[in-house]
Amino acid sequence: MERIEERQGLLSALPILVIMALIFLAPLLVVAAFAFMPPKVFDLAHLPNFDNFLVFFEQGYYTSLLWSLGMAFAATFILFLLCYPLAYGMAKVFGRFSLVITIAVVITLFVSENIRLFGWVLTLMKGGMLLGHLKAWTGLEVDGLLYNVPVIVLGLAYAYFPFMLFPLAQGISMVPDDVRQAASDLGASRWRILWEIDLPLAMPGIMVGSLLTFVLAAGAMAETKLLGGQAVIVMADEIETAFTYGQNWPLGSALALILILIIGALAVFALSRIDLDGIMGRRR
Amino acid sequence: MASQVVLRLEGVTKRFGSFTALDNITLDIADGEFLTIVGPSGSGKTTMIRLLVGMDAPSQGEIYLSGERITHVPANKRPTCMVFQSLALFPHRTVGQNIEFPLKIKGVDPATRRARAMELLELLRLPADYYRKGVTQCSGGERQRVALARALAFDPEILFFDEPLSALDYRLRKTLEKELKELHRQTGKTFVYITHSLEEAMVMSDRIAIMRSGRIVQSGTADEIYNTPGSRFVAEFMGEVNLFAVTGRGAGSFEDSSIAMQVGAATLDLEKGAQATLMVRPEYVRFLVEGQSADCQISGELHNEFALGSRIQYEVELVDGRVVTVEKLGEDRFKGRYGDKVTLGFDLANCHLIRED
Numbered sequence: 001m002e003r004i005e006e007r008q009g010l011l012s013a014l015p016i017l018v019i020m021a022l023i024f025l026a027p028l029l030v031v032a033a034f035a036f037m038p039p040k041v042f043d044l045a046h047l048p049n050f051d052n053f054l055v056f057f058e059q060g061y062y063t064s065l066l067w068s069l070g071m072a073f074a075a076t077f078i079l080f081l082l083c084y085p086l087a088y089g090m091a092k093v094f095g096r097f098s099l100v101i102t103i104a105v106v107i108t109l110f111v112s113e114n115i116r117l118f119g120w121v122l123t124l125m126k127g128g129m130l131l132g133h134l135k136a137w138t139g140l141e142v143d144g145l146l147y148n149v150p151v152i153v154l155g156l157a158y159a160y161f162p163f164m165l166f167p168l169a170q171g172i173s174m175v176p177d178d179v180r181q182a183a184s185d186l187g188a189s190r191w192r193i194l195w196e197i198d199l200p201l202a203m204p205g206i207m208v209g210s211l212l213t214f215v216l217a218a219g220a221m222a223e224t225k226l227l228g229g230q231a232v233i234v235m236a237d238e239i240e241t242a243f244t245y246g247q248n249w250p251l252g253s254a255l256a257l258i259l260i261l262i263i264g265a266l267a268v269f270a271l272s273r274i275d276l277d278g279i280m281g282r283r284r
Numbered sequence: 285m286a287s288q289v290v291l292r293l294e295g296v297t298k299r300f301g302s303f304t305a306l307d308n309i310t311l312d313i314a315d316g317e318f319l320t321i322v323g324p325s326g327s328g329k330t331t332m333i334r335l336l337v338g339m340d341a342p343s344q345g346e347i348y349l350s351g352e353r354i355t356h357v358p359a360n361k362r363p364t365c366m367v368f369q370s371l372a373l374f375p376h377r378t379v380g381q382n383i384e385f386p387l388k389i390k391g392v393d394p395a396t397r398r399a400r401a402m403e404l405l406e407l408l409r410l411p412a413d414y415y416r417k418g419v420t421q422c423s424g425g426e427r428q429r430v431a432l433a434r435a436l437a438f439d440p441e442i443l444f445f446d447e448p449l450s451a452l453d454y455r456l457r458k459t460l461e462k463e464l465k466e467l468h469r470q471t472g473k474t475f476v477y478i479t480h481s482l483e484e485a486m487v488m489s490d491r492i493a494i495m496r497s498g499r500i501v502q503s504g505t506a507d508e509i510y511n512t513p514g515s516r517f518v519a520e521f522m523g524e525v526n527l528f529a530v531t532g533r534g535a536g537s538f539e540d541s542s543i544a545m546q547v548g549a550a551t552l553d554l555e556k557g558a559q560a561t562l563m564v565r566p567e568y569v570r571f572l573v574e575g576q577s578a579d580c581q582i583s584g585e586l587h588n589e590f591a592l593g594s595r596i597q598y599e600v601e602l603v604d605g606r607v608v609t610v611e612k613l614g615e616d617r618f619k620g621r622y623g624d625k626v627t628l629g630f631d632l633a634n635c636h637l638i639r640e641d
Contacts, residue, residue: 182368183385185337185360187360196385
């Protein structure tokens with residue numbers, strides 16, 4: 001009986017396996033293969049080599065990688081600090097009002113990210129909504145607030161806000177109230193409870209939220225292009241350029257592969273340390 | 285017990301909106317005693333313990349700990365602690381880390397902490413190698429002991445318990461009840477235990493306080509409450525009981541208000557016209573045979589018989605349909621068949637008169 005059930009499981013999973021293999025795995029494998037082709041070729045019928053990876057180091061593409069990872073890290077960290085109090089409120093304090101917040105946050109996702117970013121541009125640009133009013137009221141003229149690294153990080157934090165907030169709220173809601181009360185009863189102060197009880201027990205939510213935010217932010221480029229005006233060039237931008245203007249598929253593939261490996265390793269590391277079943281509400 | 289009062293409640297009232305959960309409670313808890321607060325669900329006992337521990341503050345009234353007013357002192361600043369119903373162990377920590385938590389908070393150094401944890405493991409009969417075990421891997425009884433050890437590590441002036449045994453199976457509960465009583469004796473600490481189970485209260489406590497609708501209706505030793513309850517509620521709450529409404533007829537004589545209970549020469553302290561409830565426990569009711577007599581006699585029909593292990597319980601239906609419960613030890617088994625006419629008797633010396641306003 002058990003063997004039949006096992007086969008049934010495999011059979012039910014087969015359609016999605018085929019689709020995933022064709023539309024998800026196959027392109028990734030093609031990219032991985034191109035990464036080892038000589039520069040500027042358009043087929044895979046060449047001897048593999050590491051030229052593209054040499055280019056990555058020789059031509060300074062690693063600065064772009066560092067910008068991508070650094071800004072993603074900054075955005076993730078800022079989002080964590082911003083979202084934690086709100087997520088705590090949603091999970092433990094607000095009750096039904098949490099739903100209102102959820103809806104309000106989700107609705108922003110209905111508008112395309114680029115359009116929302118243009119909204120920021122109009123707000124922050126020289127003579128835009130903010131500075132235009134400032135000039136009209138006080139006569140002060142300030143150069144635009146756009147086109148620098150902090151504003152890019154702000155944009156990233158803005159764009160990926162929901163991806164931090166919801167997993168965090170979910171994680172915090174998993175911390176039992178009585179455990180927190182017990183810690184308080186045993187003499188722990190609020191900060192001590194946060195450190196000893198809340199953070200460790202909400203860790204699955206914190207990890208999932210941070211991972212989502214970091215991965216998305218590390219691969220983002222709209223924020224750098226629109227808000228940053230290419231004050232810095234990020235990795236995703238370099239990859240796009242290599243594939244399009246550069247017409248250098250192998251270089252683009254190599255850059256993509258490097259990014260995928262770094263982020264993939266991070267994801268595997270983070271996910272191996274948390275209990276995903278727990279956060280999905282399933283018992284082990 | 286002539287010892288000092290360690291905790292005093294003065295006119296404590298707690299309201300939630302228009303609902304009064306605790307109604308003007310005044311209670312003294314003596315140093316070193318094992319007090320159990322018993323009540324059915326909804327009687328306010330959970331609210332009570334939340335106030336005692338400091339997780340909530342009363343709407344009115346004051347709480348004093350060793351003479352010092354602590355009414356509004358939060359839980360983490362009170363030298364008392366509680367064993368939660370859910371135990372509330374820290375699931376991400378080992379047994380050792382759980383026990384050491386209060387010491388860590390107090391800033392005790394790791395070596396001393398560890399030594400104390402080891403002592404407590406031994407006191408609670410947990411193997412020393414449990415120190416490194418995760419609490420989630422422990423069984424229900426073991427967790428119970430870990431929770432106790434953690435509370436004792438805090439070295440509280442009073443240890444509160446919020447029905448921590450209610451989730452365990454019967455046998456384990458019985459074992460732990462006895463261990464808890466033993467632990468109370470060994471540590472000499474004040475234990476305040478909250479439960480809905482009278483059995484638990486009777487086994488463990490020096491003193492029992494019975495709660496109903498936010499008030500303490502009676503407090504005293506288990507014997508006092510069992511034998512001389514102050515109200516029908518307490519009498520019925522404290523196990524099987526037979527209650528008769530009686531009216532005084534002057535000069536100590538009285539009559540049963542509804543059925544023809546034959547009353548002999550014995551008298552009750554009940555003035556003419558006064559109404560009260562006469563209580564007699566099932567173990568004091570006898571089956572009378574020819575030639576025997578008792579202060580009070582009633583006849584009825586044998587209705588049912590239940591074996592309770594060492595005892596046997598009988599139900600006798602009276603003419604008006606009411607049922608009187610009789611209990612006999614196994615060796616005094618009454619041999620009768622269902623439907624037999626029987627005469628029951630009991631003496632007033634074994635009765636208790638309940639007067640309620």
